[in-house]
Amino acid sequence: MNNVLRTLVFNGQVSLTVIDGTEIVKEGAKLHNLTPAASYVFGKALCVMTYMSACLKEESGEISLSLKGNGTGGEIAVSGNRALRIRGYIENTDLVGCEDCETERCALGDNGSLTIIRDDGYNRPFIGACAVPGFGGVDEAFEEYYRISEQLPTRIKSGVEFGENNEVVFAGAVVLQPLPFASDDTLDKVYETDLDELLSLIKTLGVEGVAEKFDCDKQVWDSRKASYRCNCSKHYLSRVLVSLGEDALREIIREDGAARIHCHYCNTDYEFTGEDADKIFAHKKKD
Ligand SMILES: [Zn+2]
CATH class of the missing domain: 3.90.1280.10 (HSP33 redox switch-like)
Incomplete structure (x- = not known):
């Protein structure tokens, strides 16, 4: 089943991407034998990387991220390609949740950086980086990256949920990215949109159902399948x-x-x- 949906909303001025990353995160957590805390932080990075991979324009395109700070999670690295094959690792597979603050903050630590390498298949790869903000977690790090490195005011919300036995039962992401010509009114609407609610609706409506909540442009309706796949052999x-x-x-x-x-x-x-x-x-x- 397709689990990535991209379309344009708000009069064609904003790109919307809805991702159901449940199977991707389940597979990553199983392959690396991750604790729930590690699955949570790594899973969010997998979901956001699925978004970045879906944005690649060239068939031969590849994109990689490295999130590195002095936190308890160690380095998180994730790569993806245009075919939406996503793979990665988190250094500390035994990460435990923190009682005093958000697990994400502890895992990422302070003085962290997010580095993105995008290779379109020819010429030199594009390399962008930003400091991980001292608040928030994975989503805020990527929002900062888009703001600083690509000058795109992007809103990102990703999440991973667990069942009674601490198994991953849901993972996903919702991303709104205004196009350069978006009006101020549209930008206001982007900031007023409740991304938490949309993320939660993926579970019942599916990615296409969430997109249909908007007055979206069906001419631009890109439905695809992403999976956790390594390209080693x-x-x-x-x-x-x-x-x-x-x-x-x-x-x-x-x-x-x-x-x-x-x-x-x-x-x-x-x-x-x-x-x-x-x-x-x-x-x-x-x-
Ligand atoms: Zn491999």
């Missing part, structure tokens, strides 16, 4: 090993029995033996 990683050089790779295999690579994004271990090295470099010699 043994073949892909063998190309990384080629860059090590044959002598260095064979040395590692001789010493350790095999060369091991861990993919942080999907928590998968890959092992390369002497036989694999034969294949990798036999192929290379033919080229």
Whole structure:
């Protein structure tokens, strides 16, 4: 089922994106064996990254984020592409909620920064960054990023909810981004919109139902499917090993029995033996 809906609202002056990220966050939490607190913070970043990926214009486009501060969550990294395959990791998979303040604040800490790398597939990638504001959490960090780095007054609300057994039962995001020609009246409407309510309505109405609450432009109705998918493979990683050089790779295999690579994004271990090295470099010699 499609879980990302983009359209224009408020007389075509504002782009609206509604995301049901439940399956994405469930998969990420399962792959990394995350605590509920870690699932919460990481899940919000996954949902916002789904939005950023849906904004990519080029087929070959890729976007990555790194949220890093001195908080208890450690680094959070998430990547996505135009095909809406989202993947990532949170450094502290055992993160526990904080009693005294919001879990998000503790996880992100102070002096944090948000870095975005967008690669459209040609030329040099675009790199933007902002300091994570000393209030709020993931959503506020991204709003700040859009304000500072892209000069777009964007409103973002993401959320992750848990069931009785602390399992993820819902995750999603709602984003309103005025286009550059939006009028002041329209901007007022954007700020008056209750994003919490819309986010909650995804559970009963679905992403399309939430968009239909608005007087939206059905000519611009982009309905798509996003999923948690890593793009690693043994073949892909063998190309990384080629860059090590044959002598260095064979040395590692001789010493350790095999060369091991861990993919942080999907928590998968890959092992390369002497036989694999034969294949990798036999192929290379033919080229
Ligand atoms: Zn992977």
